[in-house]
Amino acid sequence: MPLFLNIETLANGHVELKGELSPEELDMETLDELVEANEPLAYALTAERTGDNVLLRGSLRMRLRCDCARCLRSFEHCIDLPDWSCLLPLAGGEKIVLTGVSADLTPYLREDTFLAFPQHPLCEPGCGKTPKRTGRGAHSLKIREATSRSDEASVWAELDNLNLD
Ligand SMILES: [Zn+2]
Incomplete structure (x- = not known):
């Protein structure tokens, strides 16, 4: 299920969002051949209305399959964002796109998870299988x-x- 938030429900208080986005729903293209994103992104979020914004807060987790940039060994890398937050404006030039009363939150989760991808994946800190x-x-x-x-x-x-x- 793509992650949709009904904005109107926020009038009654905060909303808990919990679940997973599949790799297909994320439609994430890794630009690095050393990083493979083929596992779901798990989220546990709270959404609340703060003025003209929706504040999303919670945790994001995703497992990646990486190849070490030094020794090429395959290993698992877990992206763990326990204190993730995102402010979505409901007004102004940057305001989020609504379909009826619902906002698709998927792009926001995707973007920040993507930014957390390792730029230079190493199987262990200071892996020195080959000369520096x-x-x-x-x-x-x-x-x-x-x-x-x-x-x-x-x-x-x-x-x-x-x-x-
Ligand atoms: Zn290595």
Whole structure:
């Protein structure tokens, strides 16, 4: 179930929201091949009206499958935001989009969870399976390998040319 909040129910006080958003509902595209988001996002939130805003407060949790940027070992990373909060304006230029009286909260949960994704996933702090590298670990390693391969190829090409002469 996508996460919809009926704004009118907030007139009677706060509303508890608890459940899970599936990976399909989140429709989250990870830009990093080292991070895979294929487990649901669990939320336990309280929504309340504060003036012209809706305040969301609570916890977000999501398990990720990551590959270590240094040693490429696969491991589990848990995103845990126990004190998450978000202020949704009901008026003004930034106001949230309503479908009838309901607001889809999914994009707000998705965005903050996404921002909590590890930028440089490591299987353990200070993993040192390979010598320290600058930049993006495995990525720079791949680039380096590709470069050395093409260097090698051009060396062989040159030798071939010599043989022909
Ligand atoms: Zn590692």
